[in-house]
Amino acid sequence: MRSLTHLDRLEAESIHILRETVAEADRPVMLYSIGKDSSVMLHLAKKAFFPGPLPFPLLHVDTHWKFREMYAARDRVAADPAIKLIIHTNPEAEAQGINPFDHGPLHTDMWKTQGLKQALDAHGFDAAFGGARRDEEKSRAKERIFSFRDKHHRWDPKRQRPELWALYNVRKAKGESLRVFPLSNWTELDVWQYILRERIEIVPLYFAAERPTVTRDGLILMVDDDRFPLNGEAAVTRKVRFRTLGCYPLSGANLSDAATVEEIIAEMLVSTSSEREGRAIDRDGGSASMEKKKQEGYF
Amino acid sequence: MNAPADISAWLAEQESKELLRFITCGSVDDGKSTLIGRLLYDTRQLFDDQLAALETDSKRHGTQGEKMDFALLVDGLSAEREQGITIDVAYRFFASDKRKYIVADTPGHEQYTRNMVTGASTADLAVVLVDARKGVLTQTRRHSYLAQLMGIRHVVLAVTKIDLVDYDREAFAAIVADYRAFADEIGVADWSAIPVSGLTGENVAARGGAMGWHDGPTLLELLDSVPLDAATDAAKPFRMPVQWVNRPNQDFRGFSGQIAAGAIEPGAEVRVLPSGRVSRVERIVTADGDLDQAVAGQSVTLTLADQVDCSRGDVIVAAGDPPQAADQFEATIVWMADEELVPGRGYWLKLGTQVVSATVQHPKYEINVNTLEHLAAPALGLNAIGVAEIATDREIVFEPYAADGSSPNRALGGFILIDKLTNATVACGMLHFALRRSLNIHRQHLDVSRETHAALKGQKPAVLWFTGLSGAGKSTIANLVEKRLAALGRHTFLLDGDNVRHGLNRDLGFTETDRIENIRRVGEVARLMADSGLIVLTAFISPFRAERDMVRAMLPQGEFIEVFVDTPLAEAEKRDAKGLYAKARAGALKNFTGIDSPYEAPEAPEIHIDTTRLSAEQAAELIVEELAKRR
Numbered sequence: 001m002r003s004l005t006h007l008d009r010l011e012a013e014s015i016h017i018l019r020e021t022v023a024e025a026d027r028p029v030m031l032y033s034i035g036k037d038s039s040v041m042l043h044l045a046k047k048a049f050f051p052g053p054l055p056f057p058l059l060h061v062d063t064h065w066k067f068r069e070m071y072a073a074r075d076r077v078a079a080d081p082a083i084k085l086i087i088h089t090n091p092e093a094e095a096q097g098i099n100p101f102d103h104g105p106l107h108t109d110m111w112k113t114q115g116l117k118q119a120l121d122a123h124g125f126d127a128a129f130g131g132a133r134r135d136e137e138k139s140r141a142k143e144r145i146f147s148f149r150d151k152h153h154r155w156d157p158k159r160q161r162p163e164l165w166a167l168y169n170v171r172k173a174k175g176e177s178l179r180v181f182p183l184s185n186w187t188e189l190d191v192w193q194y195i196l197r198e199r200i201e202i203v204p205l206y207f208a209a210e211r212p213t214v215t216r217d218g219l220i221l222m223v224d225d226d227r228f229p230l231n232g233e234a235a236v237t238r239k240v241r242f243r244t245l246g247c248y249p250l251s252g253a254n255l256s257d258a259a260t261v262e263e264i265i266a267e268m269l270v271s272t273s274s275e276r277e278g279r280a281i282d283r284d285g286g287s288a289s290m291e292k293k294k295q296e297g298y299f
Numbered sequence: 300m301n302a303p304a305d306i307s308a309w310l311a312e313q314e315s316k317e318l319l320r321f322i323t324c325g326s327v328d329d330g331k332s333t334l335i336g337r338l339l340y341d342t343r344q345l346f347d348d349q350l351a352a353l354e355t356d357s358k359r360h361g362t363q364g365e366k367m368d369f370a371l372l373v374d375g376l377s378a379e380r381e382q383g384i385t386i387d388v389a390y391r392f393f394a395s396d397k398r399k400y401i402v403a404d405t406p407g408h409e410q411y412t413r414n415m416v417t418g419a420s421t422a423d424l425a426v427v428l429v430d431a432r433k434g435v436l437t438q439t440r441r442h443s444y445l446a447q448l449m450g451i452r453h454v455v456l457a458v459t460k461i462d463l464v465d466y467d468r469e470a471f472a473a474i475v476a477d478y479r480a481f482a483d484e485i486g487v488a489d490w491s492a493i494p495v496s497g498l499t500g501e502n503v504a505a506r507g508g509a510m511g512w513h514d515g516p517t518l519l520e521l522l523d524s525v526p527l528d529a530a531t532d533a534a535k536p537f538r539m540p541v542q543w544v545n546r547p548n549q550d551f552r553g554f555s556g557q558i559a560a561g562a563i564e565p566g567a568e569v570r571v572l573p574s575g576r577v578s579r580v581e582r583i584v585t586a587d588g589d590l591d592q593a594v595a596g597q598s599v600t601l602t603l604a605d606q607v608d609c610s611r612g613d614v615i616v617a618a619g620d621p622p623q624a625a626d627q628f629e630a631t632i633v634w635m636a637d638e639e640l641v642p643g644r645g646y647w648l649k650l651g652t653q654v655v656s657a658t659v660q661h662p663k664y665e666i667n668v669n670t671l672e673h674l675a676a677p678a679l680g681l682n683a684i685g686v687a688e689i690a691t692d693r694e695i696v697f698e699p700y701a702a703d704g705s706s707p708n709r710a711l712g713g714f715i716l717i718d719k720l721t722n723a724t725v726a727c728g729m730l731h732f733a734l735r736r737s738l739n740i741h742r743q744h745l746d747v748s749r750e751t752h753a754a755l756k757g758q759k760p761a762v763l764w765f766t767g768l769s770g771a772g773k774s775t776i777a778n779l780v781e782k783r784l785a786a787l788g789r790h791t792f793l794l795d796g797d798n799v800r801h802g803l804n805r806d807l808g809f810t811e812t813d814r815i816e817n818i819r820r821v822g823e824v825a826r827l828m829a830d831s832g833l834i835v836l837t838a839f840i841s842p843f844r845a846e847r848d849m850v851r852a853m854l855p856q857g858e859f860i861e862v863f864v865d866t867p868l869a870e871a872e873k874r875d876a877k878g879l880y881a882k883a884r885a886g887a888l889k890n891f892t893g894i895d896s897p898y899e900a901p902e903a904p905e906i907h908i909d910t911t912r913l914s915a916e917q918a919a920e921l922i923v924e925e926l927a928k929r930r
Binding site for chain 2: 003004005006007008009010011012013015016019020022023046047048049050051052053134135141142157159161162163164165166167169171172173176184185187189190193196197262263265266
């Protein structure tokens with residue numbers, strides 16, 4: 001009799017979570033951020049409902065500040081006729097011209113946090129899948145797989161439900177919603193091993209290549225288009241890759257030669273910094289900042 | 300961590316890693332967080348930026364002076380950090396060369412039974428921490444008992460801070476002897492003790508130099524070698540709760556679920572419960588191609604050879620070895636909410652993919668987790684553990700949770716209770732067995748059906764359920780409605796709250812529990828009357844939504860018509876025909892709805908009567924018209 005490996009078991013658990021949500025929620029949606037975790041989550045969803053189509057749409061909360069290669073990858077995913085992709089941009093952020101260079105934390109709040117709430121409310125989605133993992137950040141370690149949010153999308157630690165066995169309580173009142181994290185028990189290494197095993201396509205930015213860069217506050221940033229204010233400075237070509245992807249002016253790159261998934265894993269094993277280190281977004285507000293963002297409704 | 304010389308070979312090795320989940324029980328004082336921090340550190344799960352943050356944090360919040368405080372690695376929410384305690388279940392990840400580990404890190408404080416039970420529900424193994432300086436304490440017993448309760452079969456007694464007692468072999472031996480007596484008493488069969496130091500790492504991942512006298516395995520060696528529950532589960536008879544029916548088109552109908560126990564091959568004979576229909580597995584469908592075999596733990600989609608009725612909540616099982624179905628059980632219940640259990644109230648019970656309405660009787664006893672004594676208890680409060688009988692509104696497929704030496708039947712023996720109003724998960728439980736009366740009382744088939752009864756009377760049965768405050772006008776309006784219906788030649792019966800309390804329910808008072816039982820009995824009587832073809836009118840305050848919904852669920856769709864007689868409290872109190880409000884205000888009447896007991900107004904009543912705008916006559920007219928529309 002075959003015995004299951006840890007990846008088999010993680011996959012089976014994620015599929016169980018995806019199916020349970022679809023069976024019990026009224027209008028589920030999958031948050032699709034174009035990153036590697038989103039790619040893995042989408043792959044798992046396709047497996048969960050095979051041979052049927054995805055029983056929910058994907059939602060990309062856009063900021064206009066993602067890497068160009070991310071938009072290209074997104075459009076390739078959306079080209080599949082079996083996939084429905086909804087793109088939402090916050091009209092207020094748009095009108096006010098909110099951007100990462102001039103507006104700091106407000107950029108994330110307006111485009112992502114508020115934008116997400118708008119999109120969920122506008123479509124009446126009551127369960128949203130996200131690719132967050134418990135190993136990413138300290139306050140995530142206690143996050144439930146089914147994270148309960150009130151009418152205002154707020155996360156109240158006291159109202160989170162105990163999760164026993166594989167029994168998830170998906171019940172909620174009208175207006176309340178759930179964030180569901182099928183990858184909760186995966187680690188960064190698990191994700192990479194699974195990408196390798198399943199040959200999942202990911203954005204090329206994860207692989208090292210010569211890219212135009214500058215340094216800002218100790219982060220190597222890529223000059224992805226001419227909106228990046230250089231103030232006369234010339235971009236330097238560096239061989240870099242990204243461990244996490246978001247808005248390009250907020251995503252720090254690492255010097256690297258890793259050009260294949262195997263090389264990325266090898267690099268990770270000797271790496272001396274964690275995945276979120278390259279994220280400018282975690283830096284404002286000290287070590288408890290992620291928790292604060294969650295209470296405000298950040299995913 | 301060093302880069303493996305050959306990444307491909309290393310990755311191939313990683314591919315075959317197993318997964319073990321365990322729980323750590325103990326408090327920060329026992330060095331629990333330090334021990335987990337040490338495991339993460341020694342297996343190189345920490346990055347430099349995390350270590351740098353740890354160093355900064357150690358100086359600010361740490362308890363180890365200038366040394367690294369590993370405990371800070373595993374603290375999470377900021378509020379808890381400030382209080383210096385962990386108050387929830389956190390999950391940590393690390394890996395050895397052989398296995399990947401998921402650690403449920405739970406606090407050891409008495410008030411947090413809930414968290415430990417949550418963490419233990421998915422664990423293969425429990426690490427129970429004992430401070431070498433303090434020995435076996437009440438909490439050690441509590442943790443061991445809870446691990447045992449949740450069906451954890453392997454316990455590791457980690458005797459921590461052994462460095463602080465100078466690696467004293469005798470001290471360790473005394474603790475082991477102490478624990479042995481207790482383990483025998485509660486029946487922990489498989490346990491082993493290891494002297495460790497989280498601070499120095501001795502006997503955690505590496506052997507302790509100063510403890511040459513300990514010839515057993517290190518903690519990590521033990522974790523690497525314990526048999527997994529998954530292997531035991533796979534050897535049991537086949538069980539798969541159906542999660543979702545996959546039907547993309549007319550040509551495909553698959554039943555998706557995660558296999559709870561056993562193995563399955565195409566061609567195997569299976570039974571669909573509760574219907575009992577037998578068929579054969581045609582295909583095991585996955586996105587990676589059809590499988591020749593699938594085992595416990597896998598998420599698959601099965602197609603069957605016959606057109607069998609099967610939907611979410613059903614369980615596909617080995618045809619020759621099916622589990623039982625029943626609607627009355629004895630169970631252990633762990634209460635997890637601030638609001639205590641209300642015996643008799645309807646809760647949602649979720650077991651596997653089955654969701655039913657269930658009521659819990661008064662507990663037979665509560666268990667003192669410290670002394671294991673059985674205590675009398677009227678109800679169960681937060682963190683209380685008790686044994687009680689449970690009745691569900693329809694049969695559920697189940698297995699006893701505890702499996703006599705084998706891995707527990709988590710999927711078909713463990714359940715949660717959900718509050719119908721707040722939707723909070725208020726309890727979890729483990730089924731012991733079905734009550735014999737549930738297995739032996741079968742419904743008698745009646746030749747004269749309820750349809751025949753209704754046809755004889757030439758009407759469609761219904762229950763007009765009047766609800767509202769005392770003095771709202773329920774009885775008055777119900778009387779007028781019945782008179783009109785009688786004049787129209789309808790067969791009716793009016794059940795009035797005050798009248799029923801003189802007979803059927805004379806043994807009941809006005810406590811919350813008694814009021815629930817009052818409504819349950821009236822609901823059952825109304826149902827019998829509706830079965831006989833009558834139009835039933837009931838006039839009860841029936842203040843709780845959960846109980847009205849319970850009666851609604853007893854009746855066929857569309858036959859329960861909730862009539863909300865809506866009179867503002869001030870208005871009802873002004874009328875006070877029976878003088879009850881005056882008595883309640885004076886404190887002479889306890890638990891009076893609207894005064895010191897709540898009234899939960901219907902959210903979507905079929906008929907809403909605003910008595911400030913309609914006379915009783917007009918209201919009756921409107922109700923009769925509404926009823927006519929439902930013919």
